[in-house]
Amino acid sequence: MSFEIAAVLIALAVLVFGLIYYSITKENETNGKLRSIAHAVEELHRELYKIDKRLSAEMEIIVSLQESAPIASRAMHEQVGHDMNQMSVPIMESLGHIEGTFSAYKEKTENRLRYLEERIRNLSLPSSISGLDDEKVISRYNQGVEVDAIAKELRLSKAEVEFVLKINQLR
Numbered sequence: 001m002s003f004e005i006a007a008v009l010i011a012l013a014v015l016v017f018g019l020i021y022y023s024i025t026k027e028n029e030t031n032g033k034l035r036s037i038a039h040a041v042e043e044l045h046r047e048l049y050k051i052d053k054r055l056s057a058e059m060e061i062i063v064s065l066q067e068s069a070p071i072a073s074r075a076m077h078e079q080v081g082h083d084m085n086q087m088s089v090p091i092m093e094s095l096g097h098i099e100g101t102f103s104a105y106k107e108k109t110e111n112r113l114r115y116l117e118e119r120i121r122n123l124s125l126p127s128s129i130s131g132l133d134d135e136k137v138i139s140r141y142n143q144g145v146e147v148d149a150i151a152k153e154l155r156l157s158k159a160e161v162e163f164v165l166k167i168n169q170l171r
Contacts, residue, residue: 137164 133154140150147165151158 134164134168137161138168138170141165141170 133156136154137150137156140153141147145153147158147161150156151161154161
């Protein structure tokens with residue numbers, strides 16, 4: 001029995017040493033990774049410092065250029081801006097007037113178009129187109145026959161075929 005206890009104690013000691021070795025190994029790995037991260041952070045910090053220095057220098061240059069610009073130049077720029085604004089007001093008013101004119105013209109044109117469409121609807125069908133021809137045109141069109149082919153087959157003009165299709169709202 002003392003041999004079994006000694007074997008168990010040796011096994012436990014090996015297990016404890018194994019755990020200690022494992023934890024030390026992992027700690028060394030973690031420390032290595034932390035060192036590499038710290039090195040990367042330090043490099044980034046250096047780069048940021050350089051960028052900050054460069055930005056400060058450029059800002060000083062900009063400020064010195066702004067201070068060295070003559071006041072007359074600023075006044076001239078302001079005057080030019082004011083003159084441009086004064087010139088753009090009549091142009092904007094003219095554009096508004098033109099837009100109103102175009103709107104009125106568009107409305108007139110749409111009214112004329114509606115009037116013509118109404119007049120066309122009220123016109124009687126041409127004498128060459130009968131109900132029988134209408135049915136033939138519609139059936140050929142529904143079969144996928146082209147307008148030109150339908151006109152040729154039924155001895156109608158292309159305009160008559162298109163008119164029949166438009167009246168029956170197929171085109």
